[in-house]
Each structure stands twice: as C-alpha cells, then as structure tokens.
Amino acid sequence: MxxxxxxxxxxxxxxxxxxxxxxxxxxxxxxxxxxxxxxxxxxxxxxxxxxxxxxxxxxxxxxxxxxxxxxxxxxxxxxxxxxxxxxxxxxxxxxxxxxxxxxxxxxxxxxxxxxxxxxxxxxxxxxxxxxxxxxxxxxxxxxxxxxxxxxxxxxxxxxxxxxxxxxxxxxxxxxxxxxxxxxxxxxxxxxxxxxxxxxxxxxxxxxxxxxxxxxxxxxxxxxxxxxxxxxxxxxxxxxxxxxxxxxxxxxxxxxxxxxxxxxxxxxxxxxxxxxxxxxxxxxxxxxxxxxxxxxxxxxxxxxxxxxxxxxxxxxxxxxxxxxxxxxxxxxxxxxxxxxxxxxxxxxxAPVTIKDAPDAKPVKHFSAGIYMENVWFAYGKEPVLKNINIKIEKGKTYALVGPSGSGKSTLAELLLRFYDPTQGQILLDGNDLRSLKTNDLRNLMAVVTQEPILFNDSIYNNIAFGIDNINENDVIQAAKAANAHNFIMETENGYQTSVGDRGGLLSGGQRQRISIARALLKNPAILILDEATSALDTSSEKIVQEALYKLMENRTSVVIAHRLSTIQDADEIIVLDKGEVIEQGSHQQLIAKNGLYRSLYFSQQMEM
Ligand SMILES: Nc1ncnc2c1ncn2[C@@H]1O[C@H](COP(=O)(O)OP(=O)(O)O)[C@@H](O)[C@H]1O
Ligand SMILES: [Mg+2]
Structure with a gap:
C-alpha cells in the first residue's frame, strides 16, 4: 500500500x-x-x-x-x-x-x-x-x-x-x-x-x-x-x-x-x-x-x-x-x-558519496594532495593499508607494483569514487569529503587502460562533459593527442560515429581520443592508469608521445606497467599488497636493491 x-x-x-x-x-x-x-x-x-x-x-x-x-x-x-x-x-x-x-x-x-x-x-x-x-x-x-x-x-x-x-x-x-x-x-x-x-x-x-x-x-x-x-x-x-x-x-x-x-x-x-x-x-x-x-x-x-x-x-x-x-x-x-x-x-539505496551540506567550492589546485594514514577496503579485506604520500603541485608521480597491489584503487580514491575507510585525503589542506565533488573532479582528468567512448560522434566524445566548447579547441586537443590526422581520414571527420563503446575504432585510436578529451579539459591534475598497456608497440609510441604532451606543466599521477616510461618521474611510489614499500627517484630505487629494482631488471630482460 x-x-x-x-x-x-x-x-x-x-x-x-x-x-x-x-x-x-x-x-x-x-x-x-x-x-x-x-x-x-x-x-x-x-x-x-x-x-x-x-x-x-x-x-x-x-x-x-x-x-x-x-x-x-x-x-x-x-x-x-x-x-x-x-x-x-x-x-x-x-x-x-x-x-x-x-x-x-x-x-x-x-x-x-x-x-x-x-x-x-x-x-x-x-x-x-x-x-x-x-x-x-x-x-x-x-x-x-x-x-x-x-x-x-x-x-x-x-x-x-x-x-x-x-x-x-x-x-x-x-x-x-x-x-x-x-x-x-x-x-x-x-x-x-x-x-x-x-x-x-x-x-x-x-x-x-x-x-x-x-x-x-x-x-x-x-x-x-x-x-x-x-x-x-x-x-x-x-x-x-x-x-x-x-x-x-x-x-x-x-x-x-x-x-x-x-x-x-x-x-x-x-x-x-x-x-x-x-x-x-x-x-x-x-x-x-x-x-x-x-x-x-x-x-x-x-x-x-x-x-x-x-x-x-x-x-x-x-x-x-x-x-x-x-x-x-x-x-x-x-x-x-x-x-x-x-x-x-x-x-x-543510500548515496554514500555525496556533498556535505556545507561543501566548499574549489576552483584551483595550489599546493598538493596529501594522503594521511589512508586505509581502504572494498569488502572486509583492506586493499590499501596505511598509505602516506604527498603529491605536490607540478610534479610527476609514478605508481608501480604488481597487479592487484592497489594502484588503480589509490587513483580512484583521489577522484573520490570511494572514501577511505580510515585516514584522510587532503587537497590543499581540505579533506576531500568537505569539498564539492563536482569541483574536485573538475580539477582532474583520467585516462584509463580501456578508454570509455560513447556511441556518438568523435567530436562529442572529445567535448564530452564540457560546456561552452568551441570547435577550434577540440581540433587543437585532437592535434596535440596525435588524433587529428586519423580523424580527418574517417568518412565524416569529426562527425564520424565511433560505434557502440567506440567499437568502430582501433584501440590506439580510441586511446588518442580519450587523451584529446583529457587535454581539452585542461585539468590541474592528471591521472593515467596504464594508459598504453593495451596497445601494440607502434601505436603505443604515438600514444606515449601524446601523453608526454598532456603531462607537460601539470601535476600527474602515472600508473605504468612498463617501467621504462616513468624513469623520469620526480617520485616513484612502489606498492605491494596495498602498502607503500619503496619510494624515491629511479636512481635511488635502483640503488636500493628492492622490489623496484627486480621488477625493472626483469622487464629489461624481456626487451
Ligand atoms: N570494484 C572492486 N570491488 C572489489 N574488489 C576490488 C574492486 N576493484 C579492485 N578490487 C580488488 O582490490 C585489489 C586492488 O585492485 P586494483 O586497485 O585494481 O589493483 P591494481 O590496479 O594495482 O592492479 C585487488 O585485490 C582487486 O581484486
Ligand atoms: Mg589497475
């Protein structure tokens, strides 16, 4: 009744x-x-x-x-x-x-x-x-x-x-x-x-x-x-x-x-x-x-x-x-x-991730993001344990570690897809839970391993989620993402439909479109989650080039499968089973003789 x-x-x-x-x-x-x-x-x-x-x-x-x-x-x-x-x-x-x-x-x-x-x-x-x-x-x-x-x-x-x-x-x-x-x-x-x-x-x-x-x-x-x-x-x-x-x-x-x-x-x-x-x-x-x-x-x-x-x-x-x-x-x-x-x-069903009634707006990112004693679990088992890291403005951070070690989860916490079960994440000193979630996400852009495209034109997939876009910006973003040329070769150029989930494009093309999307958003903080690992070597090169352009003058958190791509990062954070076990520059970590070094050399052997 x-x-x-x-x-x-x-x-x-x-x-x-x-x-x-x-x-x-x-x-x-x-x-x-x-x-x-x-x-x-x-x-x-x-x-x-x-x-x-x-x-x-x-x-x-x-x-x-x-x-x-x-x-x-x-x-x-x-x-x-x-x-x-x-x-x-x-x-x-x-x-x-x-x-x-x-x-x-x-x-x-x-x-x-x-x-x-x-x-x-x-x-x-x-x-x-x-x-x-x-x-x-x-x-x-x-x-x-x-x-x-x-x-x-x-x-x-x-x-x-x-x-x-x-x-x-x-x-x-x-x-x-x-x-x-x-x-x-x-x-x-x-x-x-x-x-x-x-x-x-x-x-x-x-x-x-x-x-x-x-x-x-x-x-x-x-x-x-x-x-x-x-x-x-x-x-x-x-x-x-x-x-x-x-x-x-x-x-x-x-x-x-x-x-x-x-x-x-x-x-x-x-x-x-x-x-x-x-x-x-x-x-x-x-x-x-x-x-x-x-x-x-x-x-x-x-x-x-x-x-x-x-x-x-x-x-x-x-x-x-x-x-x-x-x-x-x-x-x-x-x-x-x-x-x-x-x-x-x-x-x-309760909406657990929502703005507090007095949520503060954020328009700028000025100092850094700090994770303080962060724990997180999807179910009972903790997936992240006592994470303490500082992400300072303008620097590039690499997250490495075996698969399942919690890298993607850590990145998703930054986007506030989930809240930590313990500890806090501070953006310029404010707990993420006290900020307007939309503003927070506006500061960030993500490129993931499997780019998510929608059954719409290439143009709309790049301009995705952004209001007041002019065509020139979209084209500039596509150019910077090494996507403009292949887009022009498609039947209807920017108006070509990408098919369901982008199925009419190749993996490398899809990825370049999602990079153009991130470029257009011009985020303060960039998160790359194994953005090239689904690609073959030749398209990986083109995409990697586009990624470097995207990372220029930006705060970036890069999750990389291939360690050779992140050697220049300001700081490399090594995760294992949800814990930070090593941290430092490439040179420092190689000198340490730990997990990073063994991962690095085993990959060198494969090459
Ligand atoms: N949506 C989810 N629900 C439950 N468990 C998950 C979910 N996503 C990831 N996990 C688990 O969390 C752990 C860390 O996963 P993830 O962060 O994806 O690792 P990585 O990105 O380092 O490979 C894994 O054990 C995985 O099984
Ligand atoms: Mg992952």
Missing amino acids: KTYLRILSYAAPYKGKIALYIISTLLAVIFAGLTFYMVQPMLELLFNPQQQLTAQNLPQFSWSLEYLRSWISYKASLINVQYGRSSGLLFVTLFVVSLNLLGNIFKFFSNVNLGTIRTKVVEDLRESVFAKLIGHQVSYVENERRGDLMSRVTSDVTEVEYSVVITFESIIRDPFNIIYLLALMVMESWQLTLFIFTVLPVSAFLISKITKSLKRDATSTQHTYGQIMSTVDETIGGVRVIKAFRAESYIKSIFDKFNIEYSQLTRAQWHKKALVPIFSESAMVAVVGMTMWYGGNLVYAGEMKASTFIAYIGLFFLLSRPAKGLSQAFSNIYKGIASGERLFQLMD
Whole structure:
C-alpha cells in the first residue's frame, strides 16, 4: 500500500488534469447509466402500445430520475397521439441515443486526460530512476548486476505503467460506477438488488486469495528477467571473446537456464491468473440466473412491469464491467507493486558519496594532495593499508607494483569514487569529503587502460562533459593527442560515429581520443592508469608521445606497467599488497636493491 501511494504521488503535479479527468469520467458514467435507465419508456412503448396511444397527464415536477422518465413517456404519448406511434418510438429512441452519445463524448475527454496523466507519470518516474542511477556512487552501480539495473529502468517502469498506473482509471471510475448503477438498480427494485449483495462478496474473497499468492511470484519473476538482461548485455559486450573461445554453447546454456526459469515462473502465474475468471464470471452468471428467476416471479405476481425488469437486467449487465475492471485491476496490481518496490529500492539505496551540506567550492589546485594514514577496503579485506604520500603541485608521480597491489584503487580514491575507510585525503589542506565533488573532479582528468567512448560522434566524445566548447579547441586537443590526422581520414571527420563503446575504432585510436578529451579539459591534475598497456608497440609510441604532451606543466599521477616510461618521474611510489614499500627517484630505487629494482631488471630482460 505504501508503494502504491508512493507511485500515486507521481501524479500529484498533474492536479488540473486529474480534476478534468475525474469530472469527465463521472459524467461519462452518469450518461452511460442513464441510457439504460431511459430504455424503460422505450420498452413500454413496444410492450404497451395501446396505453401509450392516449395522451397522459404531465407528471408533478420533481428533481428525480423518475420524473425524467415519466416526462419522456408524457412527451412520447403527445407525439403518439398527434403523429402516430412510430414517431413516438422514434422520439424516445433518439433521446436514448443522444444520452449515449453525450456519455461517449465525456468518455473521450476522460480517456484523453488519462492518457496524458499516465504517460507523464511514467516519464517522470523513469526520469527520476535514471537520475538516481547516475547520482549513485561507483561502488553501487558496479556491485549491482548491469542487466538488473537496466531492467529496472526499462521493464519495471513499464510494468508499473501497465498494472499500477492503469488502476488510476479503475480506482476512480469503477467504484463510482458501481455505486451509481446499484443506486439505479435499487430504484428499480430493491428486492432484486439484495441478491447481488449475497453472492458478490463470496467471489471477491476468493479473488483476493489468489491475488496475494500472485504477488509473491511476481518479485522473483522480475528478478529473473534482470538476469536474462544481464546475460544478453554480457554477450553483446563480449561477443569477440565468446566467439574466439567457442563459448557460444556455454553462454547459451546460461541464457537458457534463466529463460526457462522465467518461463516457468510466468507460466505458473498465468495458470493461477486463469483461475480468476472462474470465480468472478461464474459468480456473475450465477447472480444473473438467480435474478432472472426471482425477477421473473415478481413480474408474474404483477409487482413489477416487464419493461422495468428488462431495463433492470440491462443495468445489471452494465454493472459487470466496472466490477470486472476492479477485480482485474486488483489481480494485476501486485505485479506493478513488485516492480515499484524494485524501483524504490534503487531510489532509496543510500548515496554514500555525496556533498556535505556545507561543501566548499574549489576552483584551483595550489599546493598538493596529501594522503594521511589512508586505509581502504572494498569488502572486509583492506586493499590499501596505511598509505602516506604527498603529491605536490607540478610534479610527476609514478605508481608501480604488481597487479592487484592497489594502484588503480589509490587513483580512484583521489577522484573520490570511494572514501577511505580510515585516514584522510587532503587537497590543499581540505579533506576531500568537505569539498564539492563536482569541483574536485573538475580539477582532474583520467585516462584509463580501456578508454570509455560513447556511441556518438568523435567530436562529442572529445567535448564530452564540457560546456561552452568551441570547435577550434577540440581540433587543437585532437592535434596535440596525435588524433587529428586519423580523424580527418574517417568518412565524416569529426562527425564520424565511433560505434557502440567506440567499437568502430582501433584501440590506439580510441586511446588518442580519450587523451584529446583529457587535454581539452585542461585539468590541474592528471591521472593515467596504464594508459598504453593495451596497445601494440607502434601505436603505443604515438600514444606515449601524446601523453608526454598532456603531462607537460601539470601535476600527474602515472600508473605504468612498463617501467621504462616513468624513469623520469620526480617520485616513484612502489606498492605491494596495498602498502607503500619503496619510494624515491629511479636512481635511488635502483640503488636500493628492492622490489623496484627486480621488477625493472626483469622487464629489461624481456626487451
Ligand atoms: N570494484 C572492486 N570491488 C572489489 N574488489 C576490488 C574492486 N576493484 C579492485 N578490487 C580488488 O582490490 C585489489 C586492488 O585492485 P586494483 O586497485 O585494481 O589493483 P591494481 O590496479 O594495482 O592492479 C585487488 O585485490 C582487486 O581484486
Ligand atoms: Mg589497475
């Protein structure tokens, strides 16, 4: 119920539309009911032609439907007498048809407004889920399965639309409709109406039983769907590896497993759902049957006109639609609520990396970044242990160490992708946690081993994330990154699309574009995380050249796989198992006879 109300709250900004919707819906319902109610005088003309041929008296005026009915009969009898009974019948028929037409016009307005509310609510909901997703810290997005997150933004939102938003309609229209029709029915015959109250609650109870168990299933269904999405996502991303390792059948078996699981779960739900009509519709027919029998006897006994009885049955059938609508809405709502819960889970997950309310802006980097007694762990095991380093403005620092020693993690702490579990990182004397994160990241640029490009033009990939860019700057950056020439050779130059994740470019080309991106940002602090290690020797040379240009006159933290590229660094920091074990210039470290020296010489041997 809480989830339902929360979804409902997304409709709040559309109060005006909702009011229009409610008014037009109520009018539509009123006219639809009246149509049937007014059928009685028409039937009376058919069944009792003789009586209708003599002019009746104008009934005493009152604000009631009964008056309207007798007024119609009165008018019809006048026309009958003057123009013949066919004209009287035509008059009543036209009257009933116009009532129905009016009802449908209001229904049109009601549907138009509902359509607007519904699509707007879904738009807003999807927008806020996505905004929350971007707002989350790196660790949240990485720890969830990708497909699962994707299915939340896509299919869960759709599910909410189909099963929750759609109940907006039922919730307003159907109960009103039911009450209104019941009122008309009571006016026709209270004895007959009593019957309905005896059987309907029984079927309503049975339906609610089934609904409860359906909701339990729905949660696991959506979860399995997320796993299907994950598998597809990984397959598309890793198609080369899958083919090269002939792993098609492996990945297919994973997919099949989830697919079958999903199919089994949904099948079970369909089967349960199939039970619903047995109760609702059979109950309905049983009620109708009993009503026929009882009502027929009332007619025989002369307590009710046959025409009234037929109008009554018409009203009763009219009642079946909102009753069914309401029970369907309730039997579907569980799915939407399960999806809604998944959406709100994402929205409510705590954002741990966020600006303090009094976060300070930073526009410049003037002295240095100090890590003081920094510890960090992704899970239980510490990945960085008691790190103490100083990164002074204008100098180049190299981080080296075996793979898994924590180099990338250390770099990501500087960007505040994570916060240290102990100790602090100070930028010009301010703890990173006290600064505006956006400002902090504005001071830095990163080039990683696997450049991340987006399916857009080369131009937009370079200008990525920077406002107010002029074309000349982009071209200058590309030139400095040794990228301009190859860009000009592509079909549409800077407007050429790079394909999904940059797949239409070579590794070296992608890397030069990401260097151009960093150059354009002109950051105070540059972080290079094994920027050339994915490249072959010839493109490594071109890229390395571009990197040196990028590092000129800048504070740089370079994580290098190949030690020959960082010999000139002002300071080399050697990490092993999350600890700084050596620190100094190349000459000092070679003289030390430690890990650096052995790493260095083993690489020399390979050359
Ligand atoms: N997102 C992550 N979640 C959990 N553990 C991680 C994550 N990233 C890295 N690690 C672990 O942290 C340790 C250091 O990793 P990393 O900083 O990437 O090392 P390096 O860059 O030196 O190769 C490794 O043991 C790695 O398994
Ligand atoms: Mg790394």
